[in-house]
Amino acid sequence: MTPDTLARAAADKPTPRLNDADTIATEIVEKLTYSIGKTTTAARLHDWLEATTLVVRDRIIDNWFGTTIHTYQQQQKRVCYLSMEFLIGRLLRDAISNLGLTDPIREALARYDVELDLVELLEPDAALGNGGLGRLAACFMESMATTGVPGFGYGIRYVHGFFRQEIVDGQQVELPETWLKHGNPWEFERRESSYEIGFGGKVTTIEEGGRQRQVWRPAERVLAVAYDTPVVGWHGTHVNTLRLWSAQSLDPILLDAFNAGDHIGALLEANKAEAITRVLYPADSHQAGQELRLRQEYFFSSASLQDIIRRHLAQYPDLSNLSDKVAVQLNDTHPAVSVAELMRLLVDVHGIEWDTAWETTRGVFSYTNHTLLPEALETWPIHLFERLLPRQMQIIYAINAGVLREATQGQTFDDETIRGISLIDEGNGRRVRMGQLAFVGSHAVNGVSALHTDLMKVTVFRDLHKLYPTRIENKTNGVTPRRWLFESNPGLTRLAEEAIGRGFKDDITQLSQLDPFAEDAAFRERFAGVKRQNKQRLATLIEERLAISVNPDAIFDIQVKRIHEYKRQLLNILETVALYEQIRSLPHLDWTPRVKIFAGKAAPSYAQAKEIIHLAGDVARVINSDPGVRDLLKVVFIPNYNVSLAEIIMPAADVSEQISTAGLEASGTGNMKFALNGALTIGTLDGANVEMLEHLGEENIFIFGLKADEVAKLRAEGHSGQGVIERQPLLRSAIDSISAGVFSQDDPNRYAGLMGALRDRDWWMIAADFRAYWDTQRQLDMAWRDRARWDAIAVRNTARMGWFSSDRSIREYAHDIWRAGPNA
Numbered sequence: 001m002t003p004d005t006l007a008r009a010a011a012d013k014p015t016p017r018l019n020d021a022d023t024i025a026t027e028i029v030e031k032l033t034y035s036i037g038k039t040t041t042a043a044r045l046h047d048w049l050e051a052t053t054l055v056v057r058d059r060i061i062d063n064w065f066g067t068t069i070h071t072y073q074q075q076q077k078r079v080c081y082l083s084m085e086f087l088i089g090r091l092l093r094d095a096i097s098n099l100g101l102t103d104p105i106r107e108a109l110a111r112y113d114v115e116l117d118l119v120e121l122l123e124p125d126a127a128l129g130n131g132g133l134g135r136l137a138a139c140f141m142e143s144m145a146t147t148g149v150p151g152f153g154y155g156i157r158y159v160h161g162f163f164r165q166e167i168v169d170g171q172q173v174e175l176p177e178t179w180l181k182h183g184n185p186w187e188f189e190r191r192e193s194s195y196e197i198g199f200g201g202k203v204t205t206i207e208e209g210g211r212q213r214q215v216w217r218p219a220e221r222v223l224a225v226a227y228d229t230p231v232v233g234w235h236g237t238h239v240n241t242l243r244l245w246s247a248q249s250l251d252p253i254l255l256d257a258f259n260a261g262d263h264i265g266a267l268l269e270a271n272k273a274e275a276i277t278r279v280l281y282p283a284d285s286h287q288a289g290q291e292l293r294l295r296q297e298y299f300f301s302s303a304s305l306q307d308i309i310r311r312h313l314a315q316y317p318d319l320s321n322l323s324d325k326v327a328v329q330l331n332d333t334h335p336a337v338s339v340a341e342l343m344r345l346l347v348d349v350h351g352i353e354w355d356t357a358w359e360t361t362r363g364v365f366s367y368t369n370h371t372l373l374p375e376a377l378e379t380w381p382i383h384l385f386e387r388l389l390p391r392q393m394q395i396i397y398a399i400n401a402g403v404l405r406e407a408t409q410g411q412t413f414d415d416e417t418i419r420g421i422s423l424i425d426e427g428n429g430r431r432v433r434m435g436q437l438a439f440v441g442s443h444a445v446n447g448v449s450a451l452h453t454d455l456m457k458v459t460v461f462r463d464l465h466k467l468y469p470t471r472i473e474n475k476t477n478g479v480t481p482r483r484w485l486f487e488s489n490p491g492l493t494r495l496a497e498e499a500i501g502r503g504f505k506d507d508i509t510q511l512s513q514l515d516p517f518a519e520d521a522a523f524r525e526r527f528a529g530v531k532r533q534n535k536q537r538l539a540t541l542i543e544e545r546l547a548i549s550v551n552p553d554a555i556f557d558i559q560v561k562r563i564h565e566y567k568r569q570l571l572n573i574l575e576t577v578a579l580y581e582q583i584r585s586l587p588h589l590d591w592t593p594r595v596k597i598f599a600g601k602a603a604p605s606y607a608q609a610k611e612i613i614h615l616a617g618d619v620a621r622v623i624n625s626d627p628g629v630r631d632l633l634k635v636v637f638i639p640n641y642n643v644s645l646a647e648i649i650m651p652a653a654d655v656s657e658q659i660s661t662a663g664l665e666a667s668g669t670g671n672m673k674f675a676l677n678g679a680l681t682i683g684t685l686d687g688a689n690v691e692m693l694e695h696l697g698e699e700n701i702f703i704f705g706l707k708a709d710e711v712a713k714l715r716a717e718g719h720s721g722q723g724v725i726e727r728q729p730l731l732r733s734a735i736d737s738i739s740a741g742v743f744s745q746d747d748p749n750r751y752a753g754l755m756g757a758l759r760d761r762d763w764w765m766i767a768a769d770f771r772a773y774w775d776t777q778r779q780l781d782m783a784w785r786d787r788a789r790w791d792a793i794a795v796r797n798t799a800r801m802g803w804f805s806s807d808r809s810i811r812e813y814a815h816d817i818w819r820a821g822p823n824a
């Protein structure tokens with residue numbers, strides 16, 4: 001919006017709408033008739049979905065304009081969250097719930113015999129992300145809206161989101177995801193907000209008024225077109241914007257002229273342009289290293305920064321106050337090229353002096369690190385970078401020269417430290433280190449849990465931390481309680497409301513008032529009753545999808561997350577096999593019934609992760625069909641884990657598995673969703689589990705295993721699994737059975753490699769931690785038998801998890817890093 005249109009918009013405020021069932025029913029039918037062209041009798045469920053969405057959308061838009069105008073008029077600082085991924089999931093229920101429209105809409109639809117729950121199920125799950133990082137971005141967007149921070153999410157509008165997973169013959173098969181197939185009523189194309197993005201070409205130096213200026217003439221240019229989605233916070237008053245970029249070729253007519261009648265060639269160009277936003281890279285563990293990925297990163301970074309600058313100049317005379325009015329958060333290093341790009345825009349395009357531009361840049365940016373895994377840290381070969389982004393490469397060299405100058409002046413750092421600080425990795429065929437670039441270009445760098453932040457200072461950023469010892473800080477992750485409690489667990493929400501009133505809905509820390517109810521037998525029983533219902537719902541889903549019947553009175557022991565060696569699904573499977581063998585050998589013992597539930601996707605190129613999925617399926621088949629184990633043990637792998645499935649799974653868990661090798665899980669956020677919904681955590685001292693232990697108290701969480709420093713020490717000593725395995729008969733037997741093909745009779749050697757790695761190397765400390773894990777699982781069995789104790793712990797988990805709300809995370813970012821928001 002321009003200042004003019006904003007002023008006019010402020011003048012004609014929309015008349016407030018009525019939210020009673022009558023009004024809403026009338027509006028839905030109106031949409032059905034005039035926007036969709038259906039009568040109420042002809043309408044199918046998807047028509048009702050669209051009509052309902054449009055009615056809800058109207059109410060959001062009123063507040064959306066209001067928020068935009070308010071931010072503009074108050075000259076508020078804007079927070080731009082740059083993220084390659086936004087794993088937002090379905091939006092209708094979230095919007096309805098945050099607007100407080102659940103009851104009237106349910107009633108309005110019921111008048112036409114339409115069930116709101118079934119309508120909501122038809123919405124595609126927007127999976128524009130891989131896992132933790134993308135879901136965090138989505139929770140943060142909702143919390144920014146809730147806490148009144150003027151937030152703009154900037155990302156990519158992938159045509160194909162995260163792949164759909166099917167399990168065929170026990171193995172993962174990846175299928176394309178097509179969330180946009182039937183259109184997307186939540187998005188608005190903004191053709192006026194489009195920017196040219198260049199690639200390749202040459203940089204020339206020109207003289208201008210006695211000063212030298214670099215001019216980049218890209219060989220290729222594509223258009224970035226904005227699509228806006230409103231993000232509604234709690235109560236719906238503050239509505240932020242998620243702006244996703246779509247790539248289009250520049251005017252095809254120009255292209256035609258350019259190609260002098262070569263139509264096929266012109267189309268190829270268009271295809272190449274549009275390929276940039278066609279698909280989300282499905283790897284969250286290894287750097288893909290593909291040219292297209294770097295194109296994606298630069299494409300959305302440049303578009304976002306051009307947009308930020310245009311907006312700023314529409315309101316202020318120049319860019320001198322940019323860092324007072326805009327904060328840009330880099331969600332991991334994927335948008336790190338932004339540092340060089342903003343410098344280019346400031347220096348080359350807006351003629352600002354280098355040092356001033358650098359000060360502005362560092363004032364604007366801050367960077368969040370989400371992983372310490374060396375194989376996931378982004379670096380790009382210099383030759384690729386230079387070919388694709390020649391001017392940005394020059395700028396990176398210049399930034400590096402400045403940083404190295406600073407490092408060599410004053411303090412005396414040794415050569416190794418200087419090498420560690422450098423933005424260029426000279427060791428591996430010369431590569432640009434995106435982490436270093438993000439770090440030096442930011443005024444604040446944060447980790448996502450206390451432990452992770454501490455480890456950052458001594459691992460990836462050890463050397464930069466010496467140079468800038470105050471730059472790294474901690475911001476522990478959080479999850480939005482709206483989606484992950486109110487919407488996904490209405491039973492528990494109602495129960496809490498009855499017990500402690502509605503205050504916690506506006507201030508989730510008030511959940512702590514539930515704490516004394518842990519001692520109240522009647523309350524505990526009702527709490528357990530809600531859990532039982534949620535488990536029944538999951539059991540039905542499992543029966544329908546997999547034709548496996550599970551007993552809702554057994555412990556639901558759940559591990560859902562990306563499949564990765566460090567997350568140690570394999571440890572869980574080995575414990576399952578050991579338990580199976582024990583039940584078979586000692587059938588007379590009083591075993592506690594368990595259902596082991598797994599879900600998660602493997603990166604398509606990650607062979608070991610795919611083998612782990614295969615093994616889970618093989619183990620499930622054998623155990624589930626063994627009459628000897630009766631109802632004592634069941635194993636289930638639910639395909640296609642996504643946000644919508646998580647919404648059903650989280651409320652249905654008794655046990656939450658958070659068992660990563662200590663030091664490797666940056667934070668985890670699933671751990672928070674489970675505990676908030678009253679699951680008991682079995683976990684290592686890793687990521688945010690450490691802080692969960694502090695908030696829950698050690699009687700209310702089941703911690704086991706090696707600590708991060710012990711893992712590091714054992715690795716340094718050259719630990720292998722061999723010795724431990726020999727001393728652990730349960731583990732040895734489980735490994736032997738799997739190695740011998742007990743679970744893979746069609747291919748007895750299938751798991752030789754996976755099992756061999758435990759003996760040879762045990763890099764992930766699976767053998768090393770097995771005994772402690774087994775013992776802790778048996779402690780959980782004991783606790784389960786004392787229902788009063790179990791339920792009391794479950795109640796305390798819900799009561800004490802309020803701190804892990806993403807509202808708290810966002811307030812910390814707003815106060816400490818962005819200096820933005822209602823209290824700035």
Ligand code: 26W
Nearest residue numbers: 132133284287370376448665666667668669
């Ligand atoms: C370049 C390939 C690639 C892609 C994505 C490498 C790494 C990633 C992400 C950083 C991986 C990720 O999602 N990390 C998770 O971030 C969550 C939110 O902070 C944390 O809770 C998880 O612990 C962390 O694994």
